[in-house]
Amino acid sequence: MHERSGGFPGDRSRTPSTVAQLGEFGLIRELTSRLTSTPAVRIGPGDDAAVVTAPDRRVVATTDVLLEGRHFRRDWSTAYDVGRKAAAQNLADIAAMGAVPSALLLGLVVPPELAANWPTELMDGIHDEAQVASAAVVGGDVVGGDTITVAITALGDLRNRAPVTRGGARPGDTVAVTGWLGWSAAGQAILSRGFRSPRAFVEAHRRPEPPYHAGPAAAELGATAMIDVSDGLLADLGHIADASRVRIDVRSADLDVPAQMSDIGQAVGTDPLHWVLTGGEDHAIAATFPPAAKLPARWRKIGEVVAPTAPASPAAQPGTAQVTVDGAAWDKAAGWQHFGAGGSGG
């Protein structure tokens, strides 16, 4: 954490209840006081930059931005849960390269009138999620602005293994997943209809539990391609298919659709398989393995890599042609179609 021009107007109130009353230095003190260190941290918050070990002479790095109103809602999630989720989605990206997370940096925008305990509870959540993944928060920046914005960068350590990219899947490989699929989407459907239960799904939406250890374990066992499922299973398998120039066929009968999720689907009029296939934000990990590989514990085979049906075209909508369900295109609206690159393909 370091101070910057453009901070908060401090005032002299003795009981800081807002970010402005706490002041920028006060807030930074509160945030950094919540942090703990790990052996990987050589220099933590408070200097121009942090120093983190990179034992195998490489560092894995990823960044994500979450905005209030778009990625989270304060009436649906506590600050603590937003912190857990923001950290989780970055840590999951590190795990999906086959790496072990080491450090997080936080860029935080908070409105001056925000309750002072919101950013501190956010930091508690970030810290606790980092601890689950054995990582530490090593630095950041806090500025005042209109929209709560949480920009997290995660660093990781490949432990001497090659990174597992999206580009290594080969025809014949097994497609497998580990973690939760569709739970966050089902939880969001519940919340968006004004309900708060079943709690397991609401909790899954508020606080994903990515299988961090599964990423390095899959790398160790020879995974040929791997991805964090953040956009939805079909969309993210589409990224593997695009990068590997293959097609992926998912067998719907092999997907786990819990009975309770089916009940929710019936209640809200949604096919629960749709949540499993297109819901993001659970941060499951999807990977491909050589056909002879013995799948690691808690991985579920869900399909197969096959040769592409047609030459991959850069103008095609990502994933549309190259991921099929039971041999056919999944024709229900999928999450990623909202963001199709409409005009740019010409």
Add this chain to the structure above:
Amino acid sequence: MHERSGGFPGDRSRTPSTVAQLGEFGLIRELTSRLTSTPAVRIGPGDDAAVVTAPDRRVVATTDVLLEGRHFRRDWSTAYDVGRKAAAQNLADIAAMGAVPSALLLGLVVPPELAANWPTELMDGIHDEAQVASAAVVGGDVVGGDTITVAITALGDLRNRAPVTRGGARPGDTVAVTGWLGWSAAGQAILSRGFRSPRAFVEAHRRPEPPYHAGPAAAELGATAMIDVSDGLLADLGHIADASRVRIDVRSADLDVPAQMSDIGQAVGTDPLHWVLTGGEDHAIAATFPPAAKLPARWRKIGEVVAPTAPASPAAQPGTAQVTVDGAAWDKAAGWQHFGAGGSGG
């Protein structure tokens, strides 16, 4: 760069003039197409995470957030200049640890109605500034939102040297600076009065030129403490004084106040020394050196480290007591006093 839920509503227009018309995938393609690589980049944009070399088994990392309206104005600066500046301030933090920058990650929030060439020109600026410092842009995240937000994380390589923190200054050390001081503040004063010249100062405000090479060079020559001057010279020397538990006395006669800056000061009614002492954003580097050290080229001695006058108190306003100018407190309003931790000290 990787795609995320919560992107832009694409549309089918054939001449994308806004971010929404370009679409999220289209924008990411445009942004990544502008990037070049370096030998340090093992995996660049397009996967779950990037992989960057860390030759001495450590990585230096820092993050900063810039908001439109607070840190830049589109009527004062082009997107290209904002990109240069956003990259520069992060790269300068890396240099001020004595490290050589290696990589940048970009978290970008852009309104859907923003002209599509704004983010692409921003990326050109980030890329070009990274190149000045021999670094590469290796990844990022783009989301739609109300306020243009540029969150950059920089990584760096210490090249087997110890990091130079803020905490190593000792009484008797020489205080020195390199780079520009007060130029950005003078430029801002010009712009805020509706003028556009003298251009040299306006340009300094729009596009700082941090002395990246000076950081590692100072580390090599035994600098005991070092900091990027982002909050203003006095404020940032205050951070060194606090962390090192020393006092720093600046000799005003040793500061460079160019004649043209004095002319501007006279025109707008400001003591130009005030800009030099309190203006941030030029990203000069301030450092302390052992008394016998031969200062590196282009460093200017500006003062001395002395024993603290009173025990450093954590409740004191950062830097207030422990940095003096010609032996006395600098009593004009300094930039950092706007952000004093009003209530939190009790």
